[in-house]
Amino acid sequence: MKQTAARLVFGIAALAPSAALAASHPIADVVAKGVAEFQVKRYLRDPDSAKFSDIHGADLPSVPGTEIQGWSVICGVVNSRNGFGGYSGPERFIVIVMSATDAEVDFEHATRKRDFAKSWALCEL
Numbered sequence: 001m002k003q004t005a006a007r008l009v010f011g012i013a014a015l016a017p018s019a020a021l022a023a024s025h026p027i028a029d030v031v032a033k034g035v036a037e038f039q040v041k042r043y044l045r046d047p048d049s050a051k052f053s054d055i056h057g058a059d060l061p062s063v064p065g066t067e068i069q070g071w072s073v074i075c076g077v078v079n080s081r082n083g084f085g086g087y088s089g090p091e092r093f094i095v096i097v098m099s100a101t102d103a104e105v106d107f108e109h110a111t112r113k114r115d116f117a118k119s120w121a122l123c124e125l
Helices: 003-015 030-041 113-123
Strands: 023-025 051-059 072-079 091-099 102-107
Touching: 030 051, 030 072, 030 091, 030 102, 051 113, 072 113, 091 113
Parallel strands: none
Antiparallel strands: 051 072, 072 091, 091 102
16 A cells, blocks of 8 residues: 555544544445455456455545545455465455545555554444
8 A cells, every 4th residue: 555545544544533434335336346356356366266255345534635535445355366276265455446547455464453453444434
């Protein structure tokens, strides 16, 4: 995840009141969900084998004076084949969707647990 986007999102998670943080939706937006799946597949060894589950998200509130304007956060779980042909097991992911063509992906195994938990909380509201 880009440092700027990560810092802004972590800052929102830490500072914003939970009730006003985001409007939770089963899927924040069909376009955001599609962008998220596309972006996650870019990091997989066998993207065609990807099985997505528990996809949910929220629209992030616009923050005046920052680049956060109309962003969505999509969280979910993906399982895909590894280099040996077997499924590697479920892995949680977070995608910050800035636009239909710009998004940042973060996987649970690649992030400090505390930071990942803060971002994941954005989707749990």
